[in-house]
Amino acid sequence: ESMLDVARQLKERHAKRVFVCTTFGLFTEGFDKFDDYYERGYLDRLITTNLTYLPKTVLEKPYFTVADMSKFLALIIDSMNHDTSISAVLNPTDRIHSLLAKYGQI
Incomplete structure (x- = not known):
């Protein structure tokens, strides 16, 4: 969760856009918090590689980008x-x- 907390803090400090990048997006706790942060405007884009399994549901998220x-x-x-x-x-x-x-x- 720490990356999401940092995203929220950046937006609270008036960051224009926040992009979260990760090498291995495991999403072990699902997408609810990511969805919530996106809807609240704390997260503009989530970028992760295709170096691990990605569930089909994440590929449909409007904030999600795969780094091939x-x-x-x-x-x-x-x-x-x-x-x-x-x-x-x-x-x-x-x-x-x-x-x-x-x-x-x-």
Whole structure:
């Protein structure tokens, strides 16, 4: 619950928007409190990866976004299978710069 408490406190301190991010969204106690915090305006977006099972009900929530890690994990596995360094995967600076250049941001 601590992340939800922080979200509430941020909104009470006049934060414009609050995004909660987590690597493994387990949701062991269900979604009632998340739903309540979203309805009250304490939570704008909940982002979690697809690195663990996600119930179908969470995918229908208006505040929920999945961070798809499939490609990232595939790159790590591919690098390990080819006995190459994963540093390029872990440090994506070059890819970020190429995307920024592609969209004219740098």
